[in-house]
Amino acid sequence: MEAVPDITIWRLLAGFGLLVIPVALSLFVKLGIIRQLAIATGRMTGQLFLMSILLIYLFRWDNTLLNAAWVIMMILFACFSAMINSKLSFRKFFGPVFLSYFIGAGFVLLFFNRVIVNHENIFTARLLVVIGGMLLGNSLNSTIIGISHYYESIRKEKRRYLYLLSLGATQNEALLPFFRDAMLAALKPFMAGMATMGLVSLPGMMTGQILGGASPETAIKYQIAIVLAIFTAITVSVSLSIFMTSRKAFNPYGVLRNDYFKN
Amino acid sequence: MIQLQNVSLKFDKQELFNNLSVEVPAGGRLLILGGSGTGKTTLLRLLLGFVMPDRGNVIIDGEKLSLENVWKVRQKMAYVSQEMQIGRGNTERFIKEVFSYKNNRNISYDRSKLVSLLEDFHLDAGTLNKDLEELSGGELQRFAIIVTLLLNRKIYLLDEVTSALDQPLKELIVNHFLSMKDKTLIISSHDSVWHNRNFPTINLGNNGSSS
Numbered sequence: 217m218e219a220v221p222d223i224t225i226w227r228l229l230a231g232f233g234l235l236v237i238p239v240a241l242s243l244f245v246k247l248g249i250i251r252q253l254a255i256a257t258g259r260m261t262g263q264l265f266l267m268s269i270l271l272i273y274l275f276r277w278d279n280t281l282l283n284a285a286w287v288i289m290m291i292l293f294a295c296f297s298a299m300i301n302s303k304l305s306f307r308k309f310f311g312p313v314f315l316s317y318f319i320g321a322g323f324v325l326l327f328f329n330r331v332i333v334n335h336e337n338i339f340t341a342r343l344l345v346v347i348g349g350m351l352l353g354n355s356l357n358s359t360i361i362g363i364s365h366y367y368e369s370i371r372k373e374k375r376r377y378l379y380l381l382s383l384g385a386t387q388n389e390a391l392l393p394f395f396r397d398a399m400l401a402a403l404k405p406f407m408a409g410m411a412t413m414g415l416v417s418l419p420g421m422m423t424g425q426i427l428g429g430a431s432p433e434t435a436i437k438y439q440i441a442i443v444l445a446i447f448t449a450i451t452v453s454v455s456l457s458i459f460m461t462s463r464k465a466f467n468p469y470g471v472l473r474n475d476y477f478k479n
Numbered sequence: 480m481i482q483l484q485n486v487s488l489k490f491d492k493q494e495l496f497n498n499l500s501v502e503v504p505a506g507g508r509l510l511i512l513g514g515s516g517t518g519k520t521t522l523l524r525l526l527l528g529f530v531m532p533d534r535g536n537v538i539i540d541g542e543k544l545s546l547e548n549v550w551k552v553r554q555k556m557a558y559v560s561q562e563m564q565i566g567r568g569n570t571e572r573f574i575k576e577v578f579s580y581k582n583n584r585n586i587s588y589d590r591s592k593l594v595s596l597l598e599d600f601h602l603d604a605g606t607l608n609k610d611l612e613e614l615s616g617g618e619l620q621r622f623a624i625i626v627t628l629l630l631n632r633k634i635y636l637l638d639e640v641t642s643a644l645d646q647p648l649k650e651l652i653v654n655h656f657l658s659m660k661d662k663t664l665i666i667s668s669h670d671s672v673w674h675n676r677n678f679p680t681i682n683l684g685n686n687g688s689s690s
Contacts, residue, residue: 373564378529379623380566382558383630384582386550393566468546469528 219429232257271345280339287325287348291317294356302363303478304461312460317359320453321351328445350421350442351449354406362402362454363461370394370472377472387470395458402454403447410443419443480504481526481634481663486535488521495521498535501681503663505540505633510674511667513683519667520560522683523636526665527558539634554582557627561639563619570614571607574626586630596625599655601648616643624652634663641670 223231235257242249274286295314299306304313325348329338338344370377370391380390413419421442425435467473481503488496495518503509511519524530525537528549537544539552566573578588597606600621606614614622620643627635635656641649649672656664657676666673 375560375562376564376566378524378527379558379560379563380577381529382527382553382556382636383577383626384554384580385577386581389580397567469531469549471529 220427271341274341274345278341280337283339283341283344286345287322288318290345290349290352291321294352294359298356298359298363298457301360302367304363304367305476305478308464308476309461312464313359313457316453316456316460317352317355320451320456321348321355321449323452324445324449325351328441332441332445347442347445351446354446355450355453358402358406358450359454359457361405362398363457365401366394366398366458366462367465367472367477369397371474374472381470387466390470391462395455398458399451399455403451406447406450410447413439413443480538480540481665482536482538483522483525484536484538486525486532486537488518488525488530488532490518490521496532499681500535503665503679505663506661508664508676508678509666510676510678510680511665511683512669512680513667514685517683517685519683520638523558523560523638523665523667526634526636527553527556555632556634556636557630557632558636559620559623559627559638559640561620561642562616563623565611565619565623567612568610569607570609570611570622573611574629577626577630583630589629593625593629596628600625600651617645617648620644621648621652632662634665637664637666637668639668639670640666641668641672646672 235253238253239250241247242253270286274283291314294317295310298304298313298317299309325344326338328347328351329335329343333343335343373394377390377394380393381387419439422435422439425438426432430438465473465476481501483499483501486496486499487494501509511522513519521530525532526539526544528537528544539555542548542552544552574593575588577583578586593607594604597604602618602621602625606618606622611619611622620640624640637656641652644652649670653672656662666678
């Protein structure tokens, strides 16, 4: 199958013309989103533009070390974003969160490239950077949900936690129910999306491959594989990040250190 | 025996306890009175090692509460507070999980005792088929107490446990605890059902100063 033609700059600008409709609606019913929309559109365009330049060179040089370094950079971005959004103290939790992404996304990424795709160079930019980005992007949301849910519920349900400790639970035994709840909160949205995939929407990766000229058979196999990989990466990075931050987040008496969290 | 020796504690710059000393012999009772914010709950949490004093010692059965023994000492105690939060899921499964804790494996799960306790506390046997989130506040409160009674602890720390219950249930619970002569009871309560029972009492005052 043939790839779709490139979009010229002028025609892309025409694409921005579509925004006239939402802007008009916003003016008409006073949604008040124009400023925010302008910023978001600007950021999206700028970031993707920069990313395309970066990808052009990453693909051109296709240097293993450089590709790996970029994946590490992406992990760092994911880390910062997760920690800001889940109110963890940077200084105390950077290491554990970084490691859980590194292990979670890293393991699944290598498995995907080696076992599933079976490419001779698993560090090639097209696989490492692109698949790595998909795994990390998806793990990010779930980790934020998982970690926030975990620590918020321990704080909100402090009496429950202390009650379990007083019933003779070890710290891990008392934390297990909170861990379960947090994992479910993190995993359920993705599973719900999985169950309707293909019915309502064609997932982005598959759409992209078909537009790029791949046959639907190839596209669908990649799509299935990436969904399985994302789900596993999410499970590993959410559980590891909870497990590893938990080891630091409590004092030796088993009480949550509130000073390790931002309000 | 429980001893607080010259315990001082500040919380957010507010002095809660200044050289507080209290002694409760085994099987003894202590009633803690005081306005809200005077540290009644904190005092109970000190005994459990959930809060550490700035100065002074907490001594349980002759052992100074410390990192080395805090997890063991907690196993002598039961702690129930007001507006209990226990969790979710089936009530009996919750009890079984508690009995599966490493520290509780030597205690056998006595279902007939559970059933008779439910009856004592006016909960019907169907409670065991319900989920925790289906129980009302008062039912949950009694259920939380029952779980601690099944574990047969020596020391009971009761933090406003009767506040959400109606009068007959309050009396039921008070009488149940008072009938357990060998248990040490430390009670914090505004509730008049606990008052006038000739318990040794400490009053934490109204604004955090202890007497």
